[in-house]
Amino acid sequence: MSNxxxxxxxxxxxxxxxxxxxxxxxLIIASACIGSVNLPISTVLGSIFGSETVNPVHQQIVLxxxxxxxxxxxxxxxxxATAGLMMQTVFRNPLADPxxxxxxxxxxxxxxxxxxxxxPAGISLIDGLNGSGQLIVVLASTGGAAATLFVVLTxxxxxxxxxxxxxxxxxxxxxxxxxxILMFFSMAERxxxxxxxxxxxxxxxxxxxxQIFAPAILLGLITSMLFVKPLDALxxxxxxxxxVGTRAKQVRFFALLSASxxxxxxxxxxxxxxxxxxxxxxxxxxxxxxxxxxxxxxxxIAIGALLSLASDFVARxxxxxxxxxxxxxxxxxxxxxxxxxxxxxxxxxxxx
Amino acid sequence: MAKDPQLSTSQLSIGxxxxxxxxxxxxxxxxxxxxxxxxxxxxPNGSGKSTLIRTLSGMQAPLAGEIDLKGHPLAxxxxxxxxxAISVVLTETIPTGTMDAYSMVSLGRHxxxxxxxxxxxxxxxxIEWALNAVDAKAFAARQVAELSDGERQKISIAxxxxxxxxxxxxxxxxxxxxxPRRVELMSLLRKLAHKETIALLLSTHDLDLALRFADxxxxxxxxxxxxxxxxxxxxxxxxxxxxxxxxxxxxxxALGSFRAHTEPCLYVYMPSQCTRSTWTRRxxxxxxxxxxxxxxxxxxxxxISGNTESPQWNVTHKDHTKTFSSITDLIDWIQTxxxxx
Numbered sequence: 001m002s003n004x005x006x007x008x009x010x011x012x013x014x015x016x017x018x019x020x021x022x023x024x025x026x027l028i029i030a031s032a033c034i035g036s037v038n039l040p041i042s043t044v045l046g047s048i049f050g051s052e053t054v055n056p057v058h059q060q061i062v063l064x065x066x067x068x069x070x071x072x073x074x075x076x077x078x079x080x081a082t083a084g085l086m087m088q089t090v091f092r093n094p095l096a097d098p099x100x101x102x103x104x105x106x107x108x109x110x111x112x113x114x115x116x117x118x119x120p121a122g123i124s125l126i127d128g129l130n131g132s133g134q135l136i137v138v139l140a141s142t143g144g145a146a147a148t149l150f151v152v153l154t155x156x157x158x159x160x161x162x163x164x165x166x167x168x169x170x171x172x173x174x175x176x177x178x179x180x181i182l183m184f185f186s187m188a189e190r191x192x193x194x195x196x197x198x199x200x201x202x203x204x205x206x207x208x209x210x211q212i213f214a215p216a217i218l219l220g221l222i223t224s225m226l227f228v229k230p231l232d233a234l235x236x237x238x239x240x241x242x243x244v245g246t247r248a249k250q251v252r253f254f255a256l257l258s259a260s261x262x263x264x265x266x267x268x269x270x271x272x273x274x275x276x277x278x279x280x281x282x283x284x285x286x287x288x289x290x291x292x293x294x295x296x297x298x299x300x301i302a303i304g305a306l307l308s309l310a311s312d313f314v315a316r317x318x319x320x321x322x323x324x325x326x327x328x329x330x331x332x333x334x335x336x337x338x339x340x341x342x343x344x345x346x347x348x349x350x351x352x
Numbered sequence: 353m354a355k356d357p358q359l360s361t362s363q364l365s366i367g368x369x370x371x372x373x374x375x376x377x378x379x380x381x382x383x384x385x386x387x388x389x390x391x392x393x394x395x396p397n398g399s400g401k402s403t404l405i406r407t408l409s410g411m412q413a414p415l416a417g418e419i420d421l422k423g424h425p426l427a428x429x430x431x432x433x434x435x436x437a438i439s440v441v442l443t444e445t446i447p448t449g450t451m452d453a454y455s456m457v458s459l460g461r462h463x464x465x466x467x468x469x470x471x472x473x474x475x476x477x478x479i480e481w482a483l484n485a486v487d488a489k490a491f492a493a494r495q496v497a498e499l500s501d502g503e504r505q506k507i508s509i510a511x512x513x514x515x516x517x518x519x520x521x522x523x524x525x526x527x528x529x530x531x532p533r534r535v536e537l538m539s540l541l542r543k544l545a546h547k548e549t550i551a552l553l554l555s556t557h558d559l560d561l562a563l564r565f566a567d568x569x570x571x572x573x574x575x576x577x578x579x580x581x582x583x584x585x586x587x588x589x590x591x592x593x594x595x596x597x598x599x600x601x602x603x604x605x606a607l608g609s610f611r612a613h614t615e616p617c618l619y620v621y622m623p624s625q626c627t628r629s630t631w632t633r634r635x636x637x638x639x640x641x642x643x644x645x646x647x648x649x650x651x652x653x654x655x656i657s658g659n660t661e662s663p664q665w666n667v668t669h670k671d672h673t674k675t676f677s678s679i680t681d682l683i684d685w686i687q688t689x690x691x692x693x
Contacts, residue, residue, distance in 0.1 A: 229469035233462055236446055239411055243442075244462040244515065245435030291451040294468055 013295060016287055020302040024074070027309045031070050034318045037061060064207070070309065072205040075217045076266045077276055077308020081300035082224050083259035084277030085284070089231050089293070090255050091165050098263035098277035101168040101256065102148040105175040107267040108198065110144020111137055112179045115194045116186040137197060138209070142268035148175060149260045153253070161238065161252065199325035200271035202312050213269050220262035221301065227255055228293040235291055274327055275334030276311070280304040286341045307333060356422070357384035358519045358551035359408060359438070364417035366400060366407045374415050377403050378576040381417070387518060388549035390542045392562035395572030396596065401555040402443065404572065405523045408553070409440045421519070435463035439512035441522040446496070446508070453499065453507045454492045457482055460514030482513035485544060502533040509537075513544070520545075522554040526561070534558060538565045559596075560609055563587065571595045616642030618690065621650035628656050628663055628679070635683050651690075654682075 032044045039058055046054040047062035083098035091100065099105070114136055152171055156164040183191060205213050230251040233241040241248045266273060284299035285291070307330070315329040365379040377400035385391060395401050406412040408419060410426050419426040421437055429437070439460070446456070460482065461475040471479070483489045486506040491499060496507060505525055512520055522541070526534040538558075542565045545552035553570075556562055562569060563583045571579040571586065573595050579586065586592040593603030601610045619642045622629060632654060633643055644650050651669075658664035665676040667685070676682040 226467075229462065229465070229467065232469060233459060235451065236456075236459060237444055239406075239442055239444065240440075240446070240459075242411055242431060243409060243435060243438070243440045244459060245432035246462065247431055285450045289450055290455070292455060292469075 009290075013288060013290075017298070017302065020299075020306055024302065024306050024309065027306065027313060028070055028074075031073075031309060031313050032062060032066050034313075035061075035066065035316060036321060065203070068205055068207055068210055069202050069312070071210065072202040072213065072270065073309045073312045074305040075214060076202060076270050076273060077280070077304035077306070078301040079217045079220060079262040079266050079304070080273060080277040080308070081280030081284075081304025082221055082297060083262040084304075085281035085293075085296055085300045086224055086227070086231065086255045086259040087277075088281055089234055090252050090259075091161060092235070092237065093165060094282070095278070096165065097274075098259060099172070099267075099272070099274075100165060101152045101260055102172040102175060103145045103260050103263045104267045104272040104274075105172040105179070106148025107141035107145040107264065108179050108272060109148075109175045110140035110142070111197050112182045112194055113144070114140040115197070116182045116190050135209075138268045141197075141271075142264055145260070145264035145267055149257075149264065153256065153260075156256070157253075197271050198327070200273045200327040200330070201323075202270055202308075202326065203323075205269050209269060213265065216265040217262060220258050220265070223254070223258040224262075224297055227251060227258075228297060231255065231293040232291070270326075272327070273308075273330055275330040276304055276307055279330075279334035279337045280307055282338055282341055283307075286344075307337075357420075358387050358422060359426075360384040360420045361408070362418050362420070364407070364419060365415040366403050366412075367415050368403075369413075369415065376415060376576070378572060378578060379416070381578050383408075383570070383578070383580070385519060385551040385553055387551050388546055389551055390545040390565065390567045391551075391553045391570055392566035392568075393553055393555040393570045393572065394557075394559060394562055394595075395555075396574055397557075399572040399574055400576070401572055402523050405440070405521050405553070405555055409438050409521050410434055411440075432463050435515065435517070437517050438519045438521065439515035439517040440520070441505075441508045441512050441525050443523045443527065446504075451496050452492070453488065453494055453496055453503075454479070454483070456496055456507055457488075457492070457510045457514050460511040463515065478516060479510075479514050482510040485513055486510045486540065501528045502530075502537075505529060505537065509541070518549070519551045520553070522552070524555050524557070526556055526558060534561060541565075542567075563608060616640060618642070618651045619644035619649050621645075621647045621653035622656075624654075624656040626656060628665075632656065632665070632679060632682070635679065636686075639683070639686060641686075 029041065029044075033039050033041055037058070039062065043054055043058050044062050044066075045051075047059040048067070080098050084096070087096040087098055087100050088094060090096075148171060152164070152168050155167050159167070183194065186194070230241070230246045230248075233244050233246040234248065234251065234255075236244075238248045238252075241251075263277065280300050280303045281296070283303050284296050287303070288295050288299050290296065311326060311329040311333050314333070315324045315326045317324055361381055361383045363379075364381040364383070365376055366381070367374055367376040367378070369375075381404075393401050393404065403412065407414050410419070410429075413427070421429060421434070426434070457479050458471060458475070461471060461479065462469065465471060465475060480489075483492050486509050488503065488506045488510050491503055496504060499507065505528070509522070509525065512522075525541075526537055529537065538554075538561050541552060541554060544550060545567075566583055569579075569581060569583050569586055569592075571592065573579065579591050579595055581591070587605065587608060590603075593605075596603070596610065603610055617640060620636055621644055622633065622636075636643065647653060653668045655666040655668070656664070657666060663677065665679070665682045667674045667676065667682070674685065676685065
């Protein structure tokens with residue numbers, strides 16, 4: 001009782017972090033080795049370190065397809081989980097996710113405009129998600145996300161935090177409706193391209209895209225780490241946070257901004273990936289039994305990366321020659337996790 | 353009265369800025385909160401107690417006037433410095449989640465801790481002190497969500513104490529507590545204010561406890577006036593009665609409390625003065641009888657005799673006298689004899 005069991009908690013925290021780390025390493029190895037072609041670990045390592053004996057085709061599979069995909073999955077999972085955690089804290093709402101401000105519906109609208117409206121009108125030359133068209137999709141979706149975010153954040157300065165949540169939701173619905181209308185007037189094959197984008201995919205980030213993707217995500221993650229203390233204070237509500245010296249409105253604004261940067265970047269490059277952003281923070285709280293963000297942010301990063309990589313591994317269907325929609329797999333993994341945690345805690349108050 | 357108040361105001365107007373015109377709740381307030389002073393803020397619902405507390409804590413801007421924190425205008429003090437000087441306990445419920453009581457109290461160290469909120473030995477010492485001060489050490493490791501209302505309120509107060517501020521503002525901290533817990537909390541806060549020389553302002557609806565514990569009272573009236581003074585002075589000069597004036601309740605100066613205002617239909621003469629007479633009197637008043645000093649005006653009279661082991665109530669009604677050995681029998685008799693005329 002003397003130190004309130006802090007030693008036991010520290011040990012527990014270290015054990016969980018170590019387990020998560022080992023799990024991630026195991027999944028990285030599995031993802032690198034197993035796929036459409038199964039490669040032994042020696043080939044994978046040989047490709048990375050430039051061994052002469054490795055088949056150049058295998059080397060290309062490892063270096064140009066599997067490694068960027070793994071890195072994308074790790075970064076995207078970490079980004080969505082961290083963004084979700086910040087949104088849940090800022091809105092003091094356990095149902096908040098990285099997309100509550102309408103970032104992904106904004107991105108969908110951007111992509112839908114490019115794929116469904118401009119392309120058929122002959123303005124864009126792209127026919128799918130391959131090649132140079134991919135970059136236009138990235139720009140369209142990031143632009144759409146940024147525009148929506150700008151609208152919500154501008155409105156958010158005038159109202160209280162609960163209203164921001166509802167405004168975000170309403171803008172999502174509105175933008176979703178516009179996308180539906182665009183879809184209604186679109187040709188079947190265009191629609192298929194759009195649906196494929198909406199399924200989510202980690203395979204579209206090439207090394208050249210990575211030069212933008214990785215720094216943007218890392219910037220968002222580092223920014224979020226700077227907010228551990230004010231985020232802790234915000235858990236008490238805006239007034240209490242201010243009473244302990246937190247500039248609540250500023251913190252709120254920058255937390256929303258960095259969460260949206262993270263979510264927007266992931267959506268731009270990988271499509272709207274649902275559920276990771278809501279499941280990972282809940283799982284972090286459940287596993288670490290704490291509300292301190294200096295533990296929860298690294299925990300969410302690790303759990304998000306792990307869930308993301310696992311979902312991608314399952315989605316690529318090892319041993320099969322098709323790829324399942326990533327979004328379906330994240331929901332299939334994410335939803336039971338939340339249900340299990342809720343049933344075990346019996347009451348949301350203890351979980352959040 | 354000490355010369356340098358911790359927190360003072362001049363010509364302060366509080367309220368809400370609305371689009372057309374400001375909604376002023378109270379204006380021209382001249383207040384001063386001294387170090388080591390336990391002040392209770394009273395007033396009917398909607399009289400602006402919470403608004404005043406929020407304004408004094410700097411969460412809400414005043415409509416006009418100045419708030420002065422130890423010689424500096426409150427509005428010009430940076431949030432972190434302000435947090436070192438003023439701590440608050442608010443009415444809003446705290447979303448607790450997976451937060452244990454110790455972590456919650458440690459949030460009070462935010463104005464002092466570094467960028468990542470790590471706790472220094474002094475921080476830890478101060479948290480321990482705060483937990484001990486409110487006698488909350490036993491449940492510090494538990495989750496806040498699992499605590500009782502009283503325990504959670506203690507943790508809230510410990511969090512404010514950990515902030516090491518010289519001014520502490522509490523908005524109805526006793527609202528959800530039962531009577532023994534309320535008395536405990538009031539005497540604890542009073543003790544803390546005196547011992548740690550904290551300028552402590554507490555708003556409450558509990559007039560009785562405020563009268564017993566407060567060093568001074570601030571009473572906000574519905575008309576936006578703020579009456580200040582020692583509790584006894586306000587009670588004696590009738591300002592207290594006036595502040596809460598209402599056609600349904602009446603200030604009983606002798607008892608020092610309000611009671612329902614009913615015109616008695618019958619009067620009882622009861623000359624005895626002891627514990628039993630106090631409770632007999634309360635029973636009579638509850639039943640709608642008045643107590644009178646003149647035997648002639650009374651319908652019947654009660655003499656209390658005997659001792660604690662064998663008490664006696666002798667009721668003289670016209671010519672005959674009845675004797676009761678318990679207050680239950682007396683009340684039963686009065687009810688059957690008089691209540692249904």
